Amino acid sequence: MRHRSAPLLASLVLVASTGACDAGTGGGDGERPGAxxxxxxxxxxxxxxxxxxxxVGWGPDRAELDRAARMVGRMALGDLxxxxxxADWSGTAAPVRMVRDLHLGGVIAFSSNVASAEQVAAVNATLARQVRRRWPLFIGVDQEGGVVERLRGAATRFPAFMSTGAAADPALTRRAYAAGASELRRLGFTVDFAPDADVTSGPDDPTIGSRSASSRPADAAEQVVAAARGFAAAGVLPVVKxxxxxxxxxxxxxxxLPVQDGSLRRLEATxxxxxxxxxxxxLPAVMVGHIDVRAVDPRVPSSLSRKVTTGLLREELGFGGLVVTDSLEMAAVTRGRDPRRTAVQAMRAGADVLLMPPSPAVARSALVRAVRSGALPRRRLEQAAARQVALxxxxxxVEAAPGGSAAEASRALSAAAVTVTDGSCSGRLVGDAVHxxxxxxxxxxxxxxxxxxxxTVLLRRSPPADLAEARPRPERRAKERRRAFxxxxxxxxxxxxxxxxxxxAWTEREEARLAAGTPIGFTGFRDALVDGTVAxxxxxxxxxxxxxxxxxxATYGDTPAAMDVLVEVxxxxxxxxxxxxxxVPGVARAGC
Structure with a gap:
């Protein structure tokens, strides 16, 4: 890790000599020095x-933090x-017994847990009603929009987060994500694992792509802050990742386990x-990914690294809020590692929430044993739980401001983002028929x-039934009936x-019919090469x-609203x- 500059050191000395204990945002195990x-x-x-x-300074005030600290201080070690x-769970019924028996902080829903809006709302309401706590449950979902949406069919579809970078309107971004979050809150969710603060590097980025707002760091930063503020305004916790x-x-x-081999100087610039x-x-919460950051802690996943989580995020960037690990079921942290040790290592690194350990019961037992053996201070668990409960x-x-219609917000975002890189910037781009x-x-x-x-939409039809391939029937008595055969x-x-x-003749007619329409080639998530008059x-x-x-x-989404906007263009x-x-090398311009 790079050394701080002399002016920054001087300012830290001044703060240490004049500030109270709550002036910092450190998250380590040791107590802060006095005056x-x-x-x-x-x-x-x-x-x-x-x-x-x-x-303070990331959401809860001092009184809220104190109430949370007192509550978690009275918890039995197993509950803490x-x-x-x-945790994640299987099926479409509320996992009440698992949450209650293990005293889990909460759960995360995936597509397999969701059958309809009514069903998932009932699941979340059942959890909130039957798992009695003096604070809300952590009921989360990965609902980013674009290629990552777990509530398809149960919530309004939004375009990919890259649409915010194309629209370049932070006020619109905040309104759009506030509307989407209001819908999530009505369904009973308290947390959304979004937005992505990743800066995509381009076509060689195999994981993030359109989940990133931009390849330009400052633009991505602007949209991340706007989206997260929209979530928080609706009373839903955004987790920046x-x-x-x-x-x-x-x-x-x-x-x-991906390897990040860039220098710390380059990472700070991007x-x-x-x-x-x-x-x-x-902003209140950050998810730490599983990345081998060679410039900081070689060969250790960042989610398990104290040098990254506490050193880089908390001490260097000054983050005092809630730290969530990425899923602990991912190969980056499961391959060759004992899940019990992984759970303890993530907490020692500075995480406050362990997301999706392979077995929540095993992870819970490992934490209890670590505290009893002295390998993990109970104070570290209290610190983590207090952040979560307070937040x-x-x-x-939060008195959630009216978020407006999620459907209208999705359409407005797509309308502001749609981009024409080649061809006319105005006027009709197709005829009366399209293919x-x-x-x-x-x-x-x-x-x-x-x-x-x-x-008029022209789609290639199947040939008539009488044009199906025919074959002669096998001859049973070839010698006797050769001539008949x-x-x-x-x-x-x-x-x-x-x-x-x-x-x-049918093929010629069909090709002529399709030729009467404008060919429009669509490319989706797989990025397969297509062409036509319009791509x-x-x-x-x-x-x-x-x-x-x-x-x-470029539409940055295939939602119904995005397609309505495309047709209008x-x-x-x-x-x-x-x-x-x-x-995007090879296009005429960045937009109209």
Whole structure:
């Protein structure tokens, strides 16, 4: 880790000589030093949260932190160990018994747990009602928009977070994510693991892509802060992720431990910029990813590294809020590691919430044993639990401002983001008929939008049944009926020739029919190369630099609202105001 500059050291000395115990935001195990023997004023006894080393400025005030510290201080050790764990579960019924028996902090929902809006709202309400606590449960979900949405069919779909970078309107971003968070809160969720503060490095980024607002650090930082403030305004906890940055590593931590081999100077100029802005803005929670940061703690996942979590995030960036690990079920931290040791190591590193340990019961037992053996101070668990309890209580008390319609917010974001890189910036871009093909999800969303707008949608049809391939029946008595067989074979060949002529005629008619429409090629998440008169990228826009279509458009999503906006642009009823938030070689311009 780099050394601090002399002016910063001088300012720290001044703070240490004049500040009270709560002036800092440190999250380590040791107590902060006092004012020293030369202080003339009488010493004020520290409050319960000050004794845990908890600072303010990231959400809860001192009174809220003190109440939380007193409550967790009275917990039995087993309950305290369970409180810092957030688990996943199987099925679509509320996992009341698991949460209650292990005294878990809460749960995280995935697509397999969600059948409908009514069902997931009932699950969350049942948990809140039957698991009695004096503070809210941590009920989380990964609902980023774009390719990461666990509530499809139960909540409004939003475009990818990259749409905020294309729209470049922080006020719109805040309104959009406040509306989405209001919907989540009505469904009973208290936490959303979003937004992504990662800065994507481009096409070589295999994990983040359109989940990032931009490849430009300052732009990404601006949108992250705006989105997180929108979430918090609606009373939903935003968890900024994946510290210290997953957008510039060439591997997926779901599959392996990615290596970040950039220098600390380079990371400070790129990956760390949005996280520093998040800390300076007082955002309440950060998720630490599983990344081998060679410049800080070689070969140790950042989620398990005290040098990264406490040293870089808390001490260097000054973050005093809630630290959540990325999923502890991911290969980056499970391969070759004992899950019991992993749980303890993450807490010692400075994490406050252990997300999705492979077995929550095993993780809880490991924490209890570590405290009893002296390997982990009970104070560290109290510190972590107090942050969580105080923050959830603080957000539950927020008088959420009306978030507006989530559907309207999603449409407004797509309308501001849609980008035309090649072709005319105004006027009609297609005829009265269109021929969409390519990514099935995008085509399925586009067809009804085009039909509502009065466009004729041409899709290739299957050939008529009588043009299906025919084959002669096997001959059972070849010797006795040879001549009959030859007559039937000749007749079959004549029939096949006639079928082939009809198939050729049908193909010509079908191609002529499709030629009457404008070919529109859609590329989705897989980034497969498509072309046509119009090429549309519905996820990352890099594919637009590799096609030859005279008109190229990025929508950053295949939601119904995004497709409605696309149709309006194609038919000349709307201009495309967005600009590419990433570099795309091979296109004519960044936008209109």
């Amino acid at each position: 020293g023997p030369a202080a003339a004023a009488p010493t004020v006894p520290p409050t319960p949260s000050e004794r845990l080393g908890l600072g 160990a369970g409180q810092v764990i957030v 994946h510290f210290p940055g997953h957008g510039s590593v060439p591997a997926d931590s779901h599959l392996t 990956d760390l910029v949005p996280f520093r802005s998040a800390v300076e803005a007082g 959830l209580s603080h957000l539950a008390a 969409p093909y390519g990514d099935p999800a995008a085509v399925a969303a586009f067809v009804p939008a085009a039909q509502r707008a009065g466009l 030859e007559r039937r074979l000749a007749a079959w060949r004549r029939a096949e020739a006639a079928r082939a002529r009809r198939l050729d 549309v990228a519905t996820d990352t826009p890099w594919v637009l630099g590799r096609v030859t279509a005279p008109t190229r458009i 194609l038919s000349g009823r709307r201009r495309a105001p967005g600009r590419l938030p990433v570099e």
